[in-house]
Amino acid sequence: MGVRVLLKLIDGVWGLISMIPSILAVGGFFASRLHPARYMELQWLGLSLPLVLAINILLIGYWLARKKGWFIFPLFALLLNIPYLSAVLQLPFKKIEPAGRELKVATYNIQQGGDGELSVISHELSTFMIEEKVDVLCLQEFPSTGEVQSKWIEELSNSLPYYTLNSSSPGVMQTALFSRYPILHSQSIIFPDGSCNRAMWADLDIDGQVVKVFNTHLQTTNLNQHRIRPSDNIDRAASRIIQIKDMMNENGVIRAQQADIIRKLIDESASPVIVCGDFNDTPASYAYRTIKGKLKDSFRSCGKGYGYTYRYLRKLFRIDYIFYSGDKLRGTRYYSPELEYSDHKPVIVTLDVDFMPFSSRERNRK
Structure with missing residues (x-):
């Protein structure tokens, strides 16, 4: 009897300990729903969701194999985060109806080492975009x-x-939008936080239909500039960790405030909207959820496999996006090739641009 009681006690203690990843996953769920200015630490749970959810999946298997009811907690955490999972993982064999009239939109953060290296890749990248038959290209930096x-x-x-180009000041890297279609109007979006990052919008005349395209570059993380190096001693490494924490918290708040500005401009648009850009934030973030709103995320609509756009940090993070108005546009192909020109991957999306609302189109077909 004593052994059985001891084993039950161990199971109980281990079960309680294994609830910690479930609690962390619940915190990650709320990271996109609560403003970082008020709940600053939640963004760390959002960033760690890939690892936390992987641990929860292992725990589900472990407790099911043991035939113990503790599996309910990691299962609940996993089900709660299905919206996040669908933003980073899509089944590879889903079939999508081809576009009737195609519009190819691309976004790419091309910065790598400065103007000298950018000069070298201009011809290669322009040739690539021509081969891909891109119609609208949004570039950051x-x-x-x-x-x-x-x-x-x-x-x-x-x-x-x-x-059309825009920048925060002379000599600073700009955002740029290139189009096969005429640009009727364009305007810079200047963030009031002193950030060097900028955004813009442009109204395009696409065969008589005005489409407002946003090119967005939210506040950077500055993680590469402050990363811990092998040569750092313990004191230096500890100092860097504190700097990274403070910097990430501050930049997360700035991105959230910038996202609020972009959201307001999207809501004011009377035209169909396409939003492109480098958000420097994951689908578990407040910035992602705020800007997306009711727009369609092209990866969720027509992407396949595991979606990531940042080539470093173990290729875990998707931080570059193309959203669009789902009532007038439809994503049919998502493509993010592994180019070597940047630490980001480009995102190329094919949209169906029959501007009749899709609900009406379906009724007409019937």
């Missing part, structure tokens, strides 16, 4: 001035003749 910028404009405008 576009060359700011001089011959490098002129070369990029010359290369890209061969196939995308309409373009």
Whole structure:
């Protein structure tokens, strides 16, 4: 009897300990729903969701194999985070009806080492976009001035003749939008937080229909600049950890405030909307959820497999997005190739641009 009681006690203690990942996963669920300015630490749970959910999956298997009821807690945590899972993982064999009239939209953060390296890749990247038959291209951290910028404009405008640029100040990397279709109006979005990151919108005339395209570059994480190095001693490493924590908390709040601004502009648009950009945040973040709102996430609509766009940090994170108005547009193909030009991958999405609302179209077919 004593052994049985001891084993039950061990199971109980282990069961309580195994609830910790479930609790962390619940916190990760709320990370996208609560503003970081008020709940700053939750963003860390959002960032750690891939690992936390993986642990919960292992615990479900463990407790089911043991035929113990403790599996209910990690299962609940997993089911609660299905919206997050669908934003990073899609079945590879789903079938999607091809587009009737195609519009190819691409977004890419091309920064890698400065203007010198950008000069080298301009021809290669423009050739790639031509081969992909891209109609609208949103670039973050576009060359700011001089011959490098002129070369990029010359290369890209061969196939995308309409373009608009914006920056926070002279000499600072810009956001840029290139289009096969005429740009009717465009405007910079200047964030009031002193950030060097910027956004813009442009109204495009796509065969008589106005579509508002946002090109968004939210506050960076600055993680690479403050990462712990093998040469750091214990004191230096501890100092860097504190710096990273404070910096990530501050930047998370800034991104959330920037997302609020973008959301307001989206809500004010009377035209169908496409949102492109580098959010520097995952689908478990407040920034992602706020900007997406009722828009469609192209990866969730037509992506396949595991979706990531940041090539470092074990390829765990999707931080580059294309959203669109689901009542007038429909995603039919999501493509994110492993190019070597940047630490980001480009995102290329094919949209069906029959601007009749899809519900009406289905009724007409019937």
